[in-house]
Structure formats: C-alpha cells, structure tokens
Amino acid sequence: MDTTKTTGGGPKPAFWILLVLCVLGLIGFAGYKGGWFEFLAPEGKKDDIAKIDADELAKLQAGAAKADAEAPDGNAPTTVKEYNFVPSAKLPPVEGTASYKPLQKGVVRFAINVWAGWAPIVFANDGFQPGKEWTAADGKKFKVELVLIDDPVAMRDSYAAGNVHIGWATLDMVPLFLEELRKDSRVMPRVFQQIDWSNGGDGIVGRGVENIGDLRGKTVVLAQNSPSHYFLLNALINAGVQPAEVNFKFTADAFQAAAAFNADKNISAVVSWAPDIYNLADVKGNKLLVTTQTANKLIADVWFARADFAKDNMPILEGIVRGIFDAMVALKDDANKQKVASLLGKGYSIQPSEALAMLGDAHWTNYAENREFFMNQNNPANFERTWETAYYLYKKIGQVAQKTAFDQVMDFSLIQKLGKDEKYASQKDEYTVTFTPRAVSAIKAESGEILTKTVVIHFFPNSSEIDKVIEVQEGEKTVKKPYDPNVGFVLEEIGKLAAQYGASRIIIEGHTDASMKGQVPDSAVKDLSTQRANAVKEALVNKYKTLQPNQFTAAGMGWDVPADDNDAGNHAKNRRVEVKVYPLEAQ
Amino acid sequence: MTQGKNPLAGFFSGFFKIRDEPTIFGRVFMAALCLAGIAALWWYVTRGETAADRIVSPYALGSPAEVFGSFPSLWFDRALTRNLAVSLWRVLQGFGLAVLVGVPIGILCGAFKRVDAFFAPISIFGRNVPVVALVPLALLWFGTGEAPKIGFLFIACVAFVLFDASRAVGDVASDYLDTAYTLGASRWQTLLKVVIPLAMPDIFNSIRLLFGLAFGYIIVAEALDMDSGIGVLIMQSQRRGPREHVYLILLFITVVAFVLDRVLYFVQRRLFPYRYGRG
Numbered sequence: 001m002d003t004t005k006t007t008g009g010g011p012k013p014a015f016w017i018l019l020v021l022c023v024l025g026l027i028g029f030a031g032y033k034g035g036w037f038e039f040l041a042p043e044g045k046k047d048d049i050a051k052i053d054a055d056e057l058a059k060l061q062a063g064a065a066k067a068d069a070e071a072p073d074g075n076a077p078t079t080v081k082e083y084n085f086v087p088s089a090k091l092p093p094v095e096g097t098a099s100y101k102p103l104q105k106g107v108v109r110f111a112i113n114v115w116a117g118w119a120p121i122v123f124a125n126d127g128f129q130p131g132k133e134w135t136a137a138d139g140k141k142f143k144v145e146l147v148l149i150d151d152p153v154a155m156r157d158s159y160a161a162g163n164v165h166i167g168w169a170t171l172d173m174v175p176l177f178l179e180e181l182r183k184d185s186r187v188m189p190r191v192f193q194q195i196d197w198s199n200g201g202d203g204i205v206g207r208g209v210e211n212i213g214d215l216r217g218k219t220v221v222l223a224q225n226s227p228s229h230y231f232l233l234n235a236l237i238n239a240g241v242q243p244a245e246v247n248f249k250f251t252a253d254a255f256q257a258a259a260a261f262n263a264d265k266n267i268s269a270v271v272s273w274a275p276d277i278y279n280l281a282d283v284k285g286n287k288l289l290v291t292t293q294t295a296n297k298l299i300a301d302v303w304f305a306r307a308d309f310a311k312d313n314m315p316i317l318e319g320i321v322r323g324i325f326d327a328m329v330a331l332k333d334d335a336n337k338q339k340v341a342s343l344l345g346k347g348y349s350i351q352p353s354e355a356l357a358m359l360g361d362a363h364w365t366n367y368a369e370n371r372e373f374f375m376n377q378n379n380p381a382n383f384e385r386t387w388e389t390a391y392y393l394y395k396k397i398g399q400v401a402q403k404t405a406f407d408q409v410m411d412f413s414l415i416q417k418l419g420k421d422e423k424y425a426s427q428k429d430e431y432t433v434t435f436t437p438r439a440v441s442a443i444k445a446e447s448g449e450i451l452t453k454t455v456v457i458h459f460f461p462n463s464s465e466i467d468k469v470i471e472v473q474e475g476e477k478t479v480k481k482p483y484d485p486n487v488g489f490v491l492e493e494i495g496k497l498a499a500q501y502g503a504s505r506i507i508i509e510g511h512t513d514a515s516m517k518g519q520v521p522d523s524a525v526k527d528l529s530t531q532r533a534n535a536v537k538e539a540l541v542n543k544y545k546t547l548q549p550n551q552f553t554a555a556g557m558g559w560d561v562p563a564d565d566n567d568a569g570n571h572a573k574n575r576r577v578e579v580k581v582y583p584l585e586a587q
Numbered sequence: 588m589t590q591g592k593n594p595l596a597g598f599f600s601g602f603f604k605i606r607d608e609p610t611i612f613g614r615v616f617m618a619a620l621c622l623a624g625i626a627a628l629w630w631y632v633t634r635g636e637t638a639a640d641r642i643v644s645p646y647a648l649g650s651p652a653e654v655f656g657s658f659p660s661l662w663f664d665r666a667l668t669r670n671l672a673v674s675l676w677r678v679l680q681g682f683g684l685a686v687l688v689g690v691p692i693g694i695l696c697g698a699f700k701r702v703d704a705f706f707a708p709i710s711i712f713g714r715n716v717p718v719v720a721l722v723p724l725a726l727l728w729f730g731t732g733e734a735p736k737i738g739f740l741f742i743a744c745v746a747f748v749l750f751d752a753s754r755a756v757g758d759v760a761s762d763y764l765d766t767a768y769t770l771g772a773s774r775w776q777t778l779l780k781v782v783i784p785l786a787m788p789d790i791f792n793s794i795r796l797l798f799g800l801a802f803g804y805i806i807v808a809e810a811l812d813m814d815s816g817i818g819v820l821i822m823q824s825q826r827r828g829p830r831e832h833v834y835l836i837l838l839f840i841t842v843v844a845f846v847l848d849r850v851l852y853f854v855q856r857r858l859f860p861y862r863y864g865r866g
Binding site: 015016017020040041042043044045095096097099153160161176179180181183184185186187221224225249250251252255256259260262263264267399400 | 829
C-alpha cells in the first residue's frame, strides 16, 4: 500500500460522497424551480374514476337489447325472445394462418383453474390426463388434456401463445383479456358454453359494517381485475356508493386479500373466495355481508376457444359442449359426485373430502340454463347484460380502453344446434328459487339488508299508474307522451338487480313527499304509496318472465321516511322508490 | 492499445489479436453494432400491418414503433419516474436496514468465530429460503402498507449482507493482524483500525452488487398491495395491457440499475483509494 499519498494531495473520500449528493440535489432543485419537474416526473393520470350512474347503464342495456329504437314499454308482456342473428355473421373473421400448436395425437389442451365449476369436464374426461376418447360431431375421435393454470394472466398468455386451445374465465374478466387479445384476430375468444354460476364461492366479509352501503369512506381489500372486483363494484353501485368514495386496496390474488384483511384491522371489508370468506366470517366482530349464494346470477364461468381453433374444429367443440352437458346430468348421482371428488382431489392435489365440499361453491348450468343465458334477450341476467355491466364498470374506473361488442365473442351456434336434440331440449332450468310469500316485517326481522338501491319513478300526482300517458300540446297538435319516459330504464335496473341477486328477497318501498301533510289523511297517502310500490312490482314481473312475483314484496311508506334526514323538506328527493335486497334466509 | 496512424486500421488489424484492447470508440462501435442487430431482427419479425402478416404476433411483441410509441403514455399518464422513485425509496429503506443490521453483525461474525457459529443458522436459512414464498407471509407479519414491502426486502437481503461482511473480514490477510499486534495495537485497535478498513472495500462492493438484487426483489414485494411502484406498473401492464409497457419498463429498469451501479462504483473507487489507487 502506498502511504505517501494518503494525506494532502487528493480530496478525502467524504468529499466525493458530498459531491454526488450535491449534484443530485442541484439537479432536483433546478428541476423543481425550472418547472420541468412536471416533465421529468409527471404526476400521471390516476385511473379516472368517473361517476357511475346506474340509469346510464340501464339505458345502455335497454338500447343494446333493442335493435329498433322504440320507447321501452314497461308493461308490454314479453316472453322469451331469442336473438335472431346468426353468430357467424357478427363474429370477427379470422385473418392469416392458424397459429395454435397443432393437436398432438389428437389431444385438445383445455385450461382450467381450481374451481368447482370444472367438475363436469373432469368427470367427462375421467381426470386431467388425456386418455378417454371423446367423439366429435363428425364422428372423429379426440382426447382432452385439462391443463391447470390458476393464474388468469398466465392462462391468457399460454392461450395466446397457442399452448392451450381453450381458456377459462368468468365472463366479467373477458373484457379485460380483450385489451391485449384484440391485437390478433386469431386469438380472439369465442365463448361457446357457460359452465356454472358462482353459488357461494365468492363473498364480501365486513368488519364493523352492517351492509354494502356502510362501505362508503371505508377501505376494502381485494384482488384487482378479478371476479372479486366485479362483484364489489356491482354491489357498490347498486347500493348507491360511488367507487370513488371507497378506498380500494389491491392484492395480487384473493388469498392475499384475505390475509391482508386478517392482518390489518383498519380494513373494513374483504372480497375473497370460499373457504376463506366463511372462516373470516366466523371471527368475532366480522360479518358476511353477501355471497354469491344470494347474488347467484352474477359471476358466470365460461370457457372459450381461440378463433382460429374454432374455425378449424367446430365438430370437436360441439363434442366438448355435449360431453360437459352429459356430465352435468351424470353428476346428479351421488356415486358420481364421490368419483369426481377423487378425480379433482388428484388433479388439484387436495383431499377428496375437500374437493367434495368445494362442489357446493358453484351451480353447473345445464342446457336449458345455457340457452337462457346465451339466447334469451329478455333474461335480465343473460350474457349480454353481464357483458355490458362488466364493460360499463371497468370502463368507469379506467381499466378498459375501447369496447368490444358482446356478439364479437359470444357464439351461441352450438347451443342453438343442440336444441334440435330432444335430450337437451327437454331439460328444464333447475336454478330457480321457490319463494313463499312473506310479509315485509317478517323479512326485515329475520336479518339485516344487504343493500338498498334508490330509484326514482315519477308518478302522475295521485296516480299509481306506472306508464301513465299524458296529453301535451305541441304547437297545433296534442301529442300523447308517457309521463315518465324513464320508467323502462328503471325497471331494467331493478330487474337486473333482482336477477343477479336471484336468491334474495326484494322489498319495493314506495315513498311520497310530504307536500300535502296536514291536508290529506296519513292513511290515504300510505295507500297511494302502497299502490305505487305494487305497480312497480307488477310491471317488473310482467316485463321479465324469468322473475317470480313472490321474490318481491311491496310496501307503502307514505311520507314517514324522508330520503335524507338533513334535507327532509326536499320533495323531489322524497318522491322515490327504494329497492331493498335481503338474504333469502339469515346467513 | 493499438497505436496505429489510422485508428480504423488498428481496429481491424487487432480484431482477432488475443486480448487486444480496442479504443473506447471501438468498444462503443461494437456495442452499437449489437444493438443495431437486435433492432433489425426485432423490426424484421414484427413488420407487417396486421397480425396475420407478421412472424411474431403483436400479442407477444409489438413492433419497435408500437413499443416506443407507447412511451409517452407510460411516462406521462402512468408516472413512470414517480413510481420508480417510490420503488427506489422502498429499496433504500429495506436494504438500508439490512445494511445497518447486517454489516455490524457480519463484522463481529468475521472477527469472532463463536459469534459466527451463533448466527450461522439464521444466515444459512436466510440465504437458502425461497424468497418468493415469503411474500404472503410478509402480509401476515407486517399487515398492509409500506411495512410488509420494506420488511420483505430486509428479510430477503439481510442474510446475504451479513454473510458477505463476515467473509470480507475473514479474508483480511493474517499478516496485517500480526503486524498490528507487533506494533503494539490492542485487540480493539486492531479491529477498528486495521481489519475493518481493510474489509470495507469488499463489503462495499458486495453491498453494491446486492443492491441490484434488492432492486429485483422490489417487483415481487410490490405485489403485496398494489398501490404504487414500478412492480405495480409491470403487473398492471401484464394484466390489462398494454404489453408494450412491460418491455419499456424492463428496458428502463435495466438502464436505471446500470446507471446506479456506475454511480456507486464511482463512489466506491473514491472511498477506498488505498484499494483502487487514485484513478
């Protein structure tokens, strides 16, 4: 070591550290003063959370559902009205040569995740490995390999690379996938079949909150861009809470959301999966706010094939659709349930008993339910409305850029074709809840509400006609016009809510303003508001044949409950209808 | 160094001379050639208007124009620099804590073999545990917010810092100790005046390299609660696009990490002139 130069001569080491710090400091200061800080380190656009307006959504959907732009008629009785377009005419054409990996030894690779909904295909395939021979519609034989890819992003990328031919998703996730998949017509998804509705598998657990409306101003933890996200946003807007009023904490997946909720007592709610939600709900002070057992037609699991694969292999896809439907029928048998539990246990590396318990998280959707989902335009919980809702919500919080129409991904041609087969055509919708009529007081006494949705229907003074037509002078002519042209949209909103929360009891409360207080007897006003609530109920069940009258209970509240205690004299605010959602039975 | 009249001639004549050092321009030229080659290949496999015309699907890799064209939105709309600053600040805190704890203990371990034996289990565990598996645990231990990210970085790095510091102390040649004792230095004087200064350059060097490791871990740590940071930008770009941003962010991180490394190296050379000379 040369010790002659350690003193004097060169600067001390500390000088160099100071020099670096000074240079950085000066750059920072110059940037700050000079205003090009905004250029160097712009604040960025926060995901623009726009105000969500349920009316707007209803208008979008009512508009989407109607090719002809007539004013929505709240009371026109409608039955099942099926789409009359040909899917192939709407689906985007596939350009270029197919880019999926060719079938090795006739094996179709089908991606699945850890979820009860896949039990039918696991059963049909006798496990995950390719072995069992399936028959395509043209009589050719093929095999299926079920590839477990639990992470949706990894699944999407594997699907886009052509390593798997078929992907899994909840329908609400597909718009998010499309942001990237749209770039290549060959990887555009084609949705052929609904596998299940989540039925108790997803839920929201609260801490120190009683219902969804209480989440205003609170912190909720969940997995971003997942079914949890969709579930929560949908519940919030129905409860009249803007997403901007809630502090979202995002984790990578639903398991971590549950862990974070457990670890951090400042978080008021978590959206997660079974069994975590049930374990968390058992903790003292926590409450299960809602699960998909109540919101039983909200989260739809589907599978989709690559457009290029579908173009080349329709007979195979038909074979898969049939196989899955047949397995659903076979799984009604307990011995088969035991068998599929052991197959799932093997594939998912869990105990068969766990797999058996998991089966209750989903309701497999049979042929009749698929037909309702894909083809019935008037089903308030159909493919199109689920799609529109997901797009609307994700667009509002800045998660999707451009919109793809539902008929660019939905291919009901196989569902339509199977309808010619008596075996499927004779199937019945098995997912209906039988409601017994019940009084308002009994429903309210049983458990707290899940959420309250406030809508406004303008009734003609002293009338309970929901579609009251009035005569207006327009220049020379007298024109007949509906008193409230928005009624159709409001009914659409309530109908969709009732369908999504298919296993809930819904109380429709009519409220009036207090402008005539002291001039007319209370009882007369109560009667009027009861008639109005009943009119809404009648109009609903007439408009949507899939809804049962007994799901709804009408109540007249008169002027007793102002909309806003701090603004009790606001007549316009007080003339309203409140739709309260209650669990079917105390959870 | 080839001292030809014509630098080009020197560049070519020395091309296949074993261990011939090119001039700085020669080096830059070769590096530029490499980048140009990559760019040309990239352009070639992604040329074409539609997905069908391309060798590589735009889903997997956009064309250079598409990728760099999305840079303004990444820089301005998604606040690349601010998110990077947030991530760097986290790394500094977590890694800084690991240095504050790891270096002193490491020095003690290097100097006193019984202390070393005491900390051995922790050091072995910390260096061999699969770090990614710690992510969900960090949530359980530290809750949400900044604490789990900083805690995770600390846990992921501290054992390496400790081990490297201990090794640096152990590597100081015995001659120095003997000389110090011969000159009448006490044990503490020897440790403070001889061993630590001699070990410091190595310790600093390993800290510089480990900082790069910590910078890589931050992306994993930010999955814990996705509010801000470069890791969140990557994850969101993977989830909902645009994929172009993933490539851009990775390029950007590489450049930043390289620059940081060079700055630290510059400081390191100035800090320990007795090791690196006065370059």
